[in-house]
Amino acid sequence: MSRSEKINIMYPPEDILSPSFGNRDNEQIILWMLSNNKFCRWSDFKVEISESTLSGKLNNLISKGLVEKPERDYYQITPTGKEKLSELVYLKESGRRKLNYPPKVIISKRNYDHVALWMVNNNDYCKWSDFREEPLSINQSSLSKNLNLLMTKGFVINENKQYKITPEGKAEYSKMLKLYDLDRQSILEEESKRIEDITKKTIKFFEKYEIEDDELKFRFLNNILKLDYAKVKNTLSNEKDFDKILLFLSINHPNQYPEHISPEEFSSKYDIKKTILDYYVYKIVEENFYPIKFFKLEDEQEKIYFFQSNERVEKVLRAIVKDYIIKLTYLNKLYEKTLNDNSSLNLTQLLDNILDDICDSLFNKNLKESLREFLPEYIKYLAYKIETEKRLIDSLDKLEGIVWQNIPDVFQTYDSPISPHHFIEQSEFKYNLDLEIFKILKPYFSFKLDYLIKQKKFERKKEFNEDLKIVDSDIKLNPKNLELYLLKAIILCLSNKHKGAIELLNKEIDINLAQKEIYASSSFILAFCYMTLGKFEKALNVANELLELYSDIPISYAIKAIVLGYNIIYKFDIQKANEDIALDLIDKTISLDPNKSNKSLFYQLKSSILRELKRYEEAFNAIDIAIDLNPKNICLYFTKIHILISVNRFDDILALLEEGIKEFPEKRKDLLWKKAHIFYKMKEFDEGIKILDSLIELYPEDYELLNSKVYGLAYLEKKEEAIEAAKKLVSLVPNNGNYHDSYGEILMMFNEFKEAINEFQKALELEPYGFFSYETCIKMGNCYKELGEYDLATEYIEKGKKISTGMICELEIKKCWIEKADNYLSEIKQLKQES
Numbered sequence: 001m002s003r004s005e006k007i008n009i010m011y012p013p014e015d016i017l018s019p020s021f022g023n024r025d026n027e028q029i030i031l032w033m034l035s036n037n038k039f040c041r042w043s044d045f046k047v048e049i050s051e052s053t054l055s056g057k058l059n060n061l062i063s064k065g066l067v068e069k070p071e072r073d074y075y076q077i078t079p080t081g082k083e084k085l086s087e088l089v090y091l092k093e094s095g096r097r098k099l100n101y102p103p104k105v106i107i108s109k110r111n112y113d114h115v116a117l118w119m120v121n122n123n124d125y126c127k128w129s130d131f132r133e134e135p136l137s138i139n140q141s142s143l144s145k146n147l148n149l150l151m152t153k154g155f156v157i158n159e160n161k162q163y164k165i166t167p168e169g170k171a172e173y174s175k176m177l178k179l180y181d182l183d184r185q186s187i188l189e190e191e192s193k194r195i196e197d198i199t200k201k202t203i204k205f206f207e208k209y210e211i212e213d214d215e216l217k218f219r220f221l222n223n224i225l226k227l228d229y230a231k232v233k234n235t236l237s238n239e240k241d242f243d244k245i246l247l248f249l250s251i252n253h254p255n256q257y258p259e260h261i262s263p264e265e266f267s268s269k270y271d272i273k274k275t276i277l278d279y280y281v282y283k284i285v286e287e288n289f290y291p292i293k294f295f296k297l298e299d300e301q302e303k304i305y306f307f308q309s310n311e312r313v314e315k316v317l318r319a320i321v322k323d324y325i326i327k328l329t330y331l332n333k334l335y336e337k338t339l340n341d342n343s344s345l346n347l348t349q350l351l352d353n354i355l356d357d358i359c360d361s362l363f364n365k366n367l368k369e370s371l372r373e374f375l376p377e378y379i380k381y382l383a384y385k386i387e388t389e390k391r392l393i394d395s396l397d398k399l400e401g402i403v404w405q406n407i408p409d410v411f412q413t414y415d416s417p418i419s420p421h422h423f424i425e426q427s428e429f430k431y432n433l434d435l436e437i438f439k440i441l442k443p444y445f446s447f448k449l450d451y452l453i454k455q456k457k458f459e460r461k462k463e464f465n466e467d468l469k470i471v472d473s474d475i476k477l478n479p480k481n482l483e484l485y486l487l488k489a490i491i492l493c494l495s496n497k498h499k500g501a502i503e504l505l506n507k508e509i510d511i512n513l514a515q516k517e518i519y520a521s522s523s524f525i526l527a528f529c530y531m532t533l534g535k536f537e538k539a540l541n542v543a544n545e546l547l548e549l550y551s552d553i554p555i556s557y558a559i560k561a562i563v564l565g566y567n568i569i570y571k572f573d574i575q576k577a578n579e580d581i582a583l584d585l586i587d588k589t590i591s592l593d594p595n596k597s598n599k600s601l602f603y604q605l606k607s608s609i610l611r612e613l614k615r616y617e618e619a620f621n622a623i624d625i626a627i628d629l630n631p632k633n634i635c636l637y638f639t640k641i642h643i644l645i646s647v648n649r650f651d652d653i654l655a656l657l658e659e660g661i662k663e664f665p666e667k668r669k670d671l672l673w674k675k676a677h678i679f680y681k682m683k684e685f686d687e688g689i690k691i692l693d694s695l696i697e698l699y700p701e702d703y704e705l706l707n708s709k710v711y712g713l714a715y716l717e718k719k720e721e722a723i724e725a726a727k728k729l730v731s732l733v734p735n736n737g738n739y740h741d742s743y744g745e746i747l748m749m750f751n752e753f754k755e756a757i758n759e760f761q762k763a764l765e766l767e768p769y770g771f772f773s774y775e776t777c778i779k780m781g782n783c784y785k786e787l788g789e790y791d792l793a794t795e796y797i798e799k800g801k802k803i804s805t806g807m808i809c810e811l812e813i814k815k816c817w818i819e820k821a822d823n824y825l826s827e828i829k830q831l832k833q834e835s
Contacts, residue, residue, distance in 0.1 A: 009044045010036045017048060028055050031085040034077035036068060063201060065764070099123055101135060105180050112138050112146040114176050117155060117165070121173045125162035169689040173497050209270065219250040222311065226292050227284065245280045247304050249294070254313060257364040260303040264541050274545065279510055284393055286507065294560060295378065296362075297370045302535075305367075314361055321379060324354050349370070351375055351616045372784050387567065397730045433532055433566060437459035437605070438490060440558055440598050441521050467491045482509060489525045520555045527559050536572030539563045554593035560603065561585040568609045579613055600630035604639050611643045619643050634664050641674070650682050669695060669702075676708065685712045707742050719750050730759075737767030741776045753783040774804035774814075778821045790828050795820050797828075 011017070012032040017024060026049050028536060033040050045054050058186035061067040064402055066081035077085070101107075102118040117159045119126045131138045131147075135701070138146075147163065150156040155169035165173070202221060211217060229239050236242055245270040248266050263281075267274040271322050283289040285306060293309035307313050328350055359365040471488045479486065483510040509522040521547040530539035543560035549557050564582035571577055586606050590599050603626035609620035623640045625726060630636065637660050644653045657678070660671045672691055679688035689712045706729050715721035726743040733739055745757030760780040766774060777800030785791035804814055 001621050009033070009040065009047075011048060012036075024054055025088065027061060028085065028088050030054075030057060030061060031066065031077060031081055031088070034075060035082055035085055038076075040075050042075075062204065065203070099126075099130060107136065107308075109180075112142050113149055114179075115257075116143075116146055116150060116163075117173050117176060119163040120156055120163050121170060125159075127163070141755075166230075167228075167233060170231040171228045172310070174228075202243075206630055209247070210246075216250055217254065219253055219311075220247055221306070223250055226308075227230050227290050231290065232280065232283075238275070241276060242280070244270045245277060245284075247286070248277060248281065252303075252305050252365055254297055254305045254307055254367065257299075257305060257367060260305070263305070264538070274541075278506060282507060290730045295374070296372055297367060299367060299370050299424045304532075311800075313362060314769060317358060317378075318382065320357050321354060321375070321382060324350055324357075325379070372655060387803055431529060436495070436560060437601060438493075440555065441486075441490075441524060443810060453767050458685050468495075485509065486518065486521050486525065489522075491531060493525065493532075498532050502529050514682060516550055516553065520550060520553060520559075524555060524559050526564055531563060531572075535572075536563070536567055537577075539658070540576075554589060554598070557585060557589040557592055558598070558602070561589045562605065563606050563607050565628070571614045582609060596629045597633070600626040600633060600636065603629065604636055607639060607643060611646055616643065616647055631663070632655070634660065634670075636668055638674070641678075645681070649677060653678050661809075669699060673708070674707065676712075680712060687717045688712050689716075703729060703736075704737070705733075708740060710742055710746060714746050715747050722746050723750070735766055737763040737765075737770045740766065741770075741772050745779055748779055748783055751786070753786050756780075757783050775817055776800070777803060778817055778824070781821070785828055785831075790832055793828055794825065797824050 010033070016029060016032060022514065022663060029048060030045060030181070037044075042054070045058070049057070058067065061081070063070060063331055064080075066078055066084050068078050070074050099119075099125075100122040102115055102122075106114055106118055115138070116126075116131060119130065123130075124150065128143070130136075132140070137695045147156065147158075150169070151158060151389030153168070153172075153173050154166055157164055157166055200557060202217075205211075206217060208222075211220075224243065227246060229236075229242045232242060233239075244266075247270070248261070248263070251261055251266075261269070261276050263274050264271070266701065267277055286293040288294075294316065295309070297305045297307075299305070354375060355368055355371055358371065359368050359584045363371060371473050390518050467489065468491055470493060471484055475484045475488070489501040489504050492498070492504065505522050505526055509519060521543050526544045527539040530536075530542065540560075540563050543556075543563045546554045547560055560583070564576070564578075567573060567577050568578075568579055568582050584604050585605060586609075590602050593599055595600070597655055603622045605620035607619045607626065610616070610622060620640070620643060623636060623643060626634075627636045627640070638658060644650075644656070654675065657671050657675045661668050664671065672695055676688040676691040676695075679685070679691070689709055692705055692709045692712065696709065698773050699705060706725065710722055710729060713725055723746060724745045726739075729739045730736075730743050740763035742761045744756040744763060747753075747756035747759060759778055760776050760783070763770070763776050766775065770776075779797070781793045781800060784790070784796060800820060804818060
C-alpha cells in the first residue's frame with residue numbers, strides 16, 4: 001500500500017479517550033493509535049488531541065525512542081514503544097504503576113534527598129504517595145523538606161503533581177552514586193542505563209544530520225558521555241546547540257586530516273550562531289571547563305584539530321613520548337651526561353625521533369611541523385602530571401620521577417635550532433594594509449591609542465617587546481578592562497604577529513560580555529588581521545556578522561568597506577571584487593561617520609582603489625577631498641604622491657613636496673628625502689645625491705640617508721665611491737642587517753659575487769626575520785648563479801620566494817622580486833641544459 005494512499009484510522013476505545021477516573025493519558029492515546037495502525041499522520045492525531053498538546057507529546061515520545069518519524073508527516077511506533085504501551089495497559093488494568101526502588105544500601109542511609117533523586121531518575125515520574133508508601137515510608141515532614149530542596153536546586157520539577165528529574169538532576173544523580181559502596185553489578189547497571197538514554201537521543205541526532213561515519217559516531221558518543229550538558233545549561237539553554245558544539249569537536253579530529261570544517265561553514269550548515277560555537281569551544285578546550293583535557297593542533301592553513309586526553313591517539317602518543325624520554329635519560333646517565341648538557345641538540349634529536357615515529361603511523365605526515373610546535377608543551381604537560389599525580393611509593397614510581405624531574409625546566413629554556421626562516425616559510429602570504437586605517441578606532445579608545453599615535457608607533461618596528469610588557473602589566477592590574485586587550489592586539493599587529501592578535505581577541509572578547517564599541521573595535525582588528533593574512537572570506541564573515549549585529553554604528557559599515565576595498569586592490573576573490581559595491585559602501589560609511597578625520601581616511605582608501613582601477617582623475621578628486629578634510633595628516637600627501645607616480649607626473653610631485661615642506665616644517669627632513677627618491681625615479685641621480693649630502697650634513701647620525709646615497713652612487717656607476725660609502729655604512733653600524741644587505745647588493749651590481757655573498761650571509765645572521773631577508777636570499781641565489789653553483793643558487797632563490805610569503809611590504813615591490821626570482825630560475829634551468 002502506498003503511503004500516500006488514504007486509509008481508515010482506528011482510534012482508541014472510550015475508556016482510554018474518556019477515562020471514568022483521572023485525566024486521560026495523551027501519550028497512551030498516541031501509542032495506541034500507532035500500535036493499531038501501520039502509520040499515522042499529524043492530522044490523524046489532531047482529531048483527538050489539540051495541536052499544542054500534540055506537539056509536545058510527540059516530541060517527548062520521539063526523544064525517548066518510543067516513536068519514530070522516518071519521513072515528513074509519517075509516524076510509527078518502535079519496539080520499545082510497544083513495550084511501553086503494554087506496560088501502561090497492564091498498570092491500568094491492575095490499578096497501580098510498577099515502580100523501581102533503590103537498593104538497600106541507599107535506603108538504609110536515610111538520606112531522603114538521595115532516595116528521592118534515585119526514584120525520579122529510575123521511574124518516568126513519581127507521585128507524593130510513592131515516597132510515603134512501603135518500602136520507602138518517608139515521613140511527611142522529611143519528604144516535603146527534601147523534595148523542596150531538590151526542586152530549589154533544579155534537580156527535580158513538579159508537573160501536575162508528578163515529580164520528574166531534570167538534566168541537572170541526572171548529573172547530580174551520577175555524582176550521588178559515587179558516595180555509596182554499590183556492588184560492581186549495580187554500578188554497571190546504572191552506567192548502562194545512562195549510556196542507553198544518551199544513545200537513544202544520539203541515534204535521532206545522527207539520522208537528522210545524516211551522520212554515517214562510524215568513527216565520527218564513536219567520537220561524538222565519547223564526547224557526549226564525558227561532557228555533561230547540565231554543566232552549561234544555565235548559560236546555554238538550547239541542548240541541541242550543545243550537541244552541535246560536540247559534533248564540531250568530533251569532526252575536526254586529527255584522524256580526519258586533511259578533511260576539516262571551519263566554524264563559519266559549520267555554523268551555516270548546522271544552524272548555530274558562530275559566536276556561540278566559538279565561545280563554548282574555547283571554554284571546553286582552552287579553559288578546561290570540564291575535567292577532560294583537550295589538545296589542539298593547528299596546521300599551516302590555520303585549520304585546528306582537537307583530540308582528548310586518554311583517547312586512543314593521546315594514549316599512543318603518550319606511550320611513544322614516554323618511551324623516548326626514558327631512553328634519552330637512561331643513555332645520558334650511561335654516558336654521564338645530564339639532559340641539560342648540550343640540551344638544544346639533545347632535544348632537537350628527541351623531537352625528530354618522536355616525529356619520525358608518530359608521523360604516518362599515528363598522525364598524517366603533513367601535520368609534522370604542527371606537531372613540532374605542539375610537542376614541547378605536551379611534554380611539559382606530561383611532566384607536570386607525573387610530578388603532581390605520582391606518589392613515590394615503589395621503585396617504578398621512583399624511577400619515573402627521576403626520569404621526568406628536570407623535563408619542564410629543560411623545555412622552558414629550549415630554543416629550537418631549526419632554520420630561523422622555518423616558521424616564516426610555513427606562514428601564509430601577507431598583504432600590506434595601510435596602518436593609518438587604525439586611526440578610525442581613535443573615537444572608541446581612551447588615552448592609550450592616542451599615545452600610540454602621538455608616539456608615531458604606526459611605523460613598522462622590529463620589536464614591540466617593551467610595549468607588550470607595559471600593556472601586560474596593565475592587564476594584570478585590571479584584567480576586566482577589555483580595552484587593554486584591544487591595545488595589545490594592535491601592538492601584535494604592528495609587530496607582524498597577526499595570528500597572535502586573532503587568538504587573543506577570540507579568547508578575550510566575548511559578544512555576550514563586551515560593550516558594543518569594544519566588540520566592534522575587536523571585529524575591526526580581526527578583519528584587519530585576516531586581510532593581512534589574505535583570509536578574505538574570514539574577514540568578510542567578521543564584517544557581515546558585525547553589520548548584522550550593529551547596523552546603527554559607522555564602524556560596522558567601515559569594516560566591510562575596508563574588506564571589500566582591499567579586495568579590489570589585491571583581488572583576493574575576483575568574483576566578489578565588485579568595484580561599484582565597494583565604492584558605494586565607502587560612500588555610505590563616509591556619510592554615516594561624523595568624524596572628519598575618519599572621513600578623510602575613507603577618501604584616502606577610495607583614492608587607492610580608484611588608482612588600482614586606473615581611474616586616476618577620480619582618484620585625485622578623492623585624495624584632494626581627504627586632504628581638505630584633514631590637511632594636517634601628512635600621510636594623505638604621500639598617498640597623492642603615489643597616485644602621481646602612477647601617471648609619471650614628476651613635476652607635480654616636486655611641487656607638492658615643496659608645498660609640504662612649507663606646511664609641515666617639522667617633517668622637512670622626510671619630505672626632502674622623498675624628493676631625493678623622486679629624482680632617482682627621474683634618473684637625475686646627481687640631484688638626488690645633492691639633497692642627501694645636505695641632509696647627511698644636518699643629520700649625520702641618520703644612517704638611512706647614507707644608505708640611500710650608496711645606491712645613487714651605484715646607479716651613477718661610481719664603483720669605488722659606492723663601495724667605499726657602503727663599507728663606511730657597515731663600519732658605522734655593524735649590527736644592522738639591512739646595511740650589510742645594501743653593501744652586498746652594491747658588490748653584486750659590480751660583479752663582486754663572492755664578496756657580495758659574504759655580506760648577504762652577515763645580513764641574514766644579524767636579522768633572519770628582517771623585512772629585507774627574502775630579497776637577500778634571492779640576491780644571494782643570483783650570485784651563486786653567476787658563480788656557476790646552480791644547486792646553491794636554486795636553494796636560496798626558492799628560499800627567498802618562500803620567505804616572501806610571510807613578509808609585509810608593498811605588493812608591487814614583492815611582485816617585482818618574485819618576478820626576478822622566477823627569471824633567475826629560468827636562466828639556471830637553461831644554463832644547466834647547455835652545460
